[in-house]
């Protein structure tokens with residue numbers, strides 16, 4: 640998977656990020672998005688920030704897959720997601736990873752930002768989301784979600800290839816990866832490891848999906864590229880310590 644071949648990530652300034660979202664070769668298919676480039680100023684937008692979480696109990700639907708893998712899905716878990724997306728599309732330290740592909744070093748087609756457990760998340764709703772996930776899944780998971788890995792898919796050309804999250808304990812033990820999606824809808828595809836018929840979970844603005852059981856070992860997931868004119872999407876992935 641892409642993560643195995645990571646080079647040192649290249650930090651992006653707000654100006655570069657804005658340019659990569661609004662101008663350059665991607666512009667033809669990328670709707671303009673507004674980016675906060677300076678320090679946060681209180682604004683009407685902030686006053687209107689009423690992002691809230693719905694309840695999980697009784698609303699999350701579990702899909703049992705083969706080999707002890709499962710996927711939980713709750714569309715519309717977050718309401719008022721625009722305020723969260725606005726922050727996530729700002730200058731939060733997005734980086735471009737590079738990886739070796741045969742003779743060439745190429746940019747990984749999405750931007751990344753990793754928050755360890757001790758770093759404050761960029762929007763309080765995300766801290767609340769991790770807490771709510773810990774309350775709901777704690778008894779089954781037996782540990783806490785700690786890190787928040789974030790991916791920014793700038794447009795339909797950004798993607799992630801088939802992989803399992805198998806760096807660390809996901810390689811050998813059951814675990815969970817909880818994803819909250821913001822921005823343009825993109826489908827998360829899942830297929831049995833090594834190939835097979837794929838399942839499709841549409842991930843829209845404010846939706847929750849949780850991959851659990853043996854999912855990272857016995858199944859693979861991907862976000863395919865699309866030629867449809869889609870805007871940016873940010874995926875926030877909560878994982879326990881030692882899972883990546």
Ligand SMILES: O=C(O)CCC(=O)C(=O)O
Nearest residue numbers: 790799804818860862874
């Ligand atoms: O974009 C997503 O929701 C999935 C990202 C993913 O699978 C990963 O970063 O490991």
Ligand SMILES: [Fe+2]
Nearest residue numbers: 802803804860
């Ligand atoms: Fe993944």
